[in-house]
Amino acid sequence: NAGVTQTPKFQVLKTGQSMTLQCAQDMNHNSMYWYRQDPGMGLRLIYYSASEGTTDKGEVPNGYNVSRLNKREFSLRLESAAPSQTSVYFCASSVLDADGREPQHFGDGTRLSIL
Amino acid sequence: AQKVTQAQTEISVVEKEDVTLDCVYETRDTTYYLFWYKQPPSGELVFLIRRNSFDEQNEISGRYSWNFQKSTSSFNFTITASQVVDSAVYFCALNRDNNDMRFGAGTRLTVKP
Numbered sequence: 001n002a003g004v005t006q007t008p009k010f011q012v013l014k015t016g017q018s019m020t021l022q023c024a025q026d027m028n029h030n031s032m033y034w035y036r037q038d039p040g041m042g043l044r045l046i047y048y049s050a051s052e053g054t055t056d057k058g059e060v061p062n063g064y065n066v067s068r069l070n071k072r073e074f075s076l077r078l079e080s081a082a083p084s085q086t087s088v089y090f091c092a093s094s095v096l097d098a099d100g101r102e103p104q105h106f107g108d109g110t111r112l113s114i115l
Numbered sequence: 116a117q118k119v120t121q122a123q124t125e126i127s128v129v130e131k132e133d134v135t136l137d138c139v140y141e142t143r144d145t146t147y148y149l150f151w152y153k154q155p156p157s158g159e160l161v162f163l164i165r166r167n168s169f170d171e172q173n174e175i176s177g178r179y180s181w182n183f184q185k186s187t188s189s190f191n192f193t194i195t196a197s198q199v200v201d202s203a204v205y206f207c208a209l210n211r212d213n214n215d216m217r218f219g220a221g222t223r224l225t226v227k228p
Contacts, residue, residue, distance in 0.1 A: 031214050040124070042206055042218040043160075050214050058215065090160065094214075103150055104216065106160040 002026050006091050006107035013081045013114045021076040021110050023091030031094045032074035033058075033104060034066060036087040043090060049074055081114045088112070117142040119209050121219035128197055129227050136192040136222045138207030144168075149183065149190045150208040154221070160206075166190065197226045 004025045013019055025032065030051050035043040035058075045058030049068040063085060065077045074093075078085055088111050092104040118141040128134045140149065151163040164174060166183050174181045178195045194201055207219040 033214070033216070035218075040220055042119075042121075042220040043208075044218070045216060048214045056214070059217070088158070092160075103162040103165050105162070108159050 004091055004093055004105055004107035006110050008110060010111050015082060015114060017081050019078045019081060021089055023107060024073045025093040027093060029093035029095045033092040034076045035090045037090060038087050083114050086114045117209050117217050119207050119217050119219035121207055121222050123222045125223045127225045130199060131196050133195050134197050136205050138190045138219060140188050140209045142209060144211045148210040151192050152206045154204040199226050199228055202226045
């Protein structure tokens with residue numbers, strides 16, 4: 001019963017390097033999300049995918065790209081990492097049920113440091 | 116635009132005290148959802164409650180209770196008889212009838228023995 005799985009858990013990059021964060025969910029959820037969490041700022045939405053084959057920008061999309069590979073997987077790519085992208089990244093998934101919007105289920109996070 | 120404000124950055128209480136965490140939201144939508152999440156020191160995000168905009172009934176779950184007031188755009192969270200294990204960062208969040216979820220900055224609660 002894994003839920004939402006993120007890999008890797010930790011990563012250190014040099015400025016300018018590229019990196020893909022992986023996320024997979026086994027709950028058959030339609031929607032998936034990527035957030036970043038910075039001290040004192042809560043979670044901010046980077047991108048989301050309402051269904052397989054669709055992606056949309058969230059609050060802070062600049063510097064990132066995403067791919068909804070299939071219903072289970074949603075990856076986040078940093079093409080040219082910058083120190084400002086040092087953060088903890090969370091992936092989440094959810095489904096719209098009969099009562100409205102289901103709560104998002106979160107992965108354990110990826111702690112990314114860019115030097 | 117939608118926005119969530121948690122004005123209390125940090126709160127410190129002694130065990131067994133009651134504590135209320137404030138959440139004020141802004142939205143122009145008539146249909147929306149409000150959530151509270153807990154983030155313990157281990158870092159994971161734990162879902163606590165969901166409320167839709169048409170349900171203003173307050174809710175109690177054990178030592179936790181929530182007060183939703185549309186008139187003041189607030190969705191406050193009270194922990195009764197706090198315990199050390201309640202120490203965490205608590206986030207309030209707002210979701211419109213789409214996938215764009217907005218979180219507050221969080222309130223760090225420390226419960227001292």
